[in-house]
Amino acid sequence: MCSGHYIWAIFFFASLCSASLANNAKINFREKEKKVLDQILGAGKYDARIRPSGINGTENAPTLVYVNMFLRSISKIDDYKMEYSVQLTFREQWTDERLKFDDIQGRLKYLTLTEANRVWMPDLFFSNEKEGHFHNIIMPNVYIRIFPNGSVLYSIRISLTLACPMNLKLYPLDRQICSLRMASYGWTTNDLVFLWKEGDPVQVVKNLHLPRFTLEKFLTDYCNSKTNTGEYSCLKVDLLFKREFSYYLIQIYIPCCMLVIVSWVSFWLDQGAVPARVSLGVTTLLTMATQTSGINASLPPVSYTKAIDVWTGVCLTFVFGALLEFALVNYASRSDIHKENLKKKRRDLEQASLDAASDLLDTDSNATFAMKPLVRHPGDPLALEKLRQCEVHMQPPKRPNCCKTWLSKFPTRSKRIDVISRITFPLVFALFNLVYWSTYLFREEEDETF
Template sequence: MSLLGPGTKLEISLTLSCPMDLKLYPLDRQTCQLRMASYGWTTDDLVFLWKDGDPVQIVKKLHLPRFTLEKFFTDYCNSKTNTGEYSCLRVDLRFKREFSYYLIQIYIPCCMLVIVSWVSFWLDQNAIPARVSLGVTTLLTMATQTSGINASLPPVSYTKAIDVWTGVCLTFVFGALLEFALVNYASRSDMHRENMKKQQRRQWELEQAALEAAAASQDHLEDGATFPMKPLMRHPSGHHHHHHHHPHNNDPLGLEKARQCEIHMTPQTAQATCKSWLSKFPTRSKRIDVVSRITFPLKPLMRHPSGHHHHHHHHPHNNDPLGLEKARQCEIHMTPQTAQATCKSWLSKFPTRSKRIDVVSRITFPLVFALFNLVYWSTYLFQEEEKD
């Protein structure tokens, strides 16, 4: 066998494969190495040399479906063994993956699915079929999207960037479905509590009606039977002392009614309780005295630390429905106590726990998802540039 002469040209057509590191997929850059070496002749017989000036020629309009050739490097990779030294040429091709395809096919659809799952937070709590179907549909669609992405990739033992993205999106969709389960449980709990309050209110009204009926019956008996005995009951000073018997006067300050008012704390209940309590005093003068006994001792407690009276002006119209004034005050006096008080005041606008869960979810889910996007893109883009 004779060796090729120095002026001999040899054309070789090769189909090569390139092992890739997919940890940053699809935000990655891949470096493919091409080595040409002689395994039959040592450097004493055959030497490979790169041509001076433009050793690698690439078609100017080269277009790959998902990659862009950024640059290439040429070098020598001679190897020494027990049988001698062998000549070797190496060229490194640097490819950048086109991200626009994955942005349109993967990232934007996943974002849309996550946002669609948040629509259930704005639906009525009693719209159970709509919220369940929306949550299950988005969950299944997201699972199908994830499986389709992994089917087009080789199975690897490490976690890829696309796995983190799809996993977090799937978690958000699943969390939206769990949020509805929590809202449904809280709604049933609120309904049970409301029914218990109605039963207690109905029982209290029945008891009050029975007491009033008994009081009316007792007053009728006293007017007919004990009237002749009244002149015998004189006060030591000589004046008649009339004892008005109240059969249900075991609660002169209305503590029982105050307790019932605390259980059923609504403006209608408070007004009805106040009227029922004042009806025990038949004359207006008596009512003024009783109210003064309670009101005047409370006034010294309502004083400013400087000694002046601190008058609380009641504003019948709420000019700050969204709590912007409290938010401004919280920004000026930013303390944990102020923040907690502002949060409680804002949540108090929603009477039921189920409504509060929905309102908090409307704010929490988008904020957490936006924070995840910020961390995700900054982390993987920074790693990709650092690797470069």
């Protein structure tokens, strides 16, 4: 029993000693990190104003800075302001021979700093930036890692609003290329050169969600610029966004089609229903005009014609044409009534003249009159009429015209206009849809220059 207590006591004492030694080792290790930082960044030992030397310590060679980034989110793409907002983790890596240190046999992998002003930093800026800010919750989202070979890694999380000049000729069947440009502000290519990191310089979060857009692909490239003060290194990322058409199909195209079709209901109403046809035409016209103004309010005033302008303009023309068609029908209806009144008056006059002639024959029935000759002269009207009938029978029969035969079923001209409009308007609108969609869908594929 006593021997068991002794064993447990020895085991407990040994564990306390090992823990104490481990804590001392940690304390000593952190002390060594502090000594290394004081050794390489101490006062009078490192000047952050002087740029690092070039490759292999060459003083005259430019400093090479390798850039990569992680695209975290794209919050909005504004068509009216022609800009987009993005949040990203931006990284730069370069080598500074002055920051080399002993890694203590591989136990000290890197040193971490949170103050960027302690070491030299490239003067990179975003040339197409409109607004931007750092993230400081809970602590500033930035760090600097210094590796034993003198390599420096700078990482920071930033949010940017960047300019994106857009070509809206194919809107909303368009694709837009938005760029993110980074360049040196003060160092020329003789002193500083930016390069994309090999492998995968741009990474995008997997569940990236964009409102009304889809990020199809991206491309990294160089965009060095020359000015009066020299040539400056520049990097760019081109992001290809494809607009989601389903939103515009539901919100714009289908409602416009419905308004155009509703305006055709006027062709099936009675010609005498003037208030119904006028109110239907005016209501659809005003609704279509409101829809058009709402679409244009969300787009910048550009000097060229957009695809949506063609669509709304033609739909507005069809609705306006349906209203004008009723005006034509109303005019033709009044003209038909006027002609019918004239025919009625003519029939009344003919009937009156026939009655008067019959009365005259009745009064002269007892009078004597000369015998009519048995042989008629060539100029006799009756003989001429018989001759015409013979010529008509001698002519070959004409083929019946289907359209005229069908239109002859509708006696009035106003009714014929309504019947023709019932067929013409849908056929022309269907032809317009065929031309519109074939033109802009094929042009979308041809104009893709990415």
